[in-house]
Amino acid sequence: GENVEQHPSTLSVQEGDSAVIKCTYSDSASNYFPWYKQELGKRPQLIIDIRSNVGEKKDQRIAVTLNKTAKHFSLHITETQPEDSAVYFCAAADSSYKLIFGSGTRLLVRP
């Protein structure tokens, strides 16, 4: 069945360093890959997404890359700040719009 694997489960970086979170999906029909940030006690917040016809997308300090051949996509956060600390979820969806989520990465940015 559909599956999205996400690594690492926890990530601790120094403020100002970069953070990279990687996901792998199994369904070749997946064509939409969003990333959500969830702070403690808050709702998941859509921070960036990418479609299968695009290899890379950037929004200020956040970027997402997609390798369709390898079925990999990654989230890159540069110049991390303490407020970036949260749990990040990747997801994949096909034309049914059903989001299949990864297991989450807890990012801690140390001041």
Next chain:
Amino acid sequence: KAGVTQTPRYLIKTRGQQVTLSCSPISGHRSVSWYQQTPGQGLQFLFEYFSETQRNKGNFPGRFSGRQFSNSRSEMNVSTLELGDSALYLCASRIAPLGGMEQYFGPGTRLTVT
């Protein structure tokens, strides 16, 4: 524009009871999806409603059901509650049928089954 809203925010129920959760999508959004979030299973898709019709369903037992009203508001019902149903239930809205695939989440309803 107001975001997705969910009521109630917290619920405590007893095993065997049933519960109804409500979700109001962003104005103009016509699709509502429901997800269950637990520490063990993560975020799992329950079902999606569009135009008052269930369009897609996840791998949950028939005790989980939903519906959508003509104003796009959606309700989710869980009957014969089990301890394992304790979770954060999130709904997400999408413009549909055309437009982006972006889904925006509500704050969730925290259900505790005792």
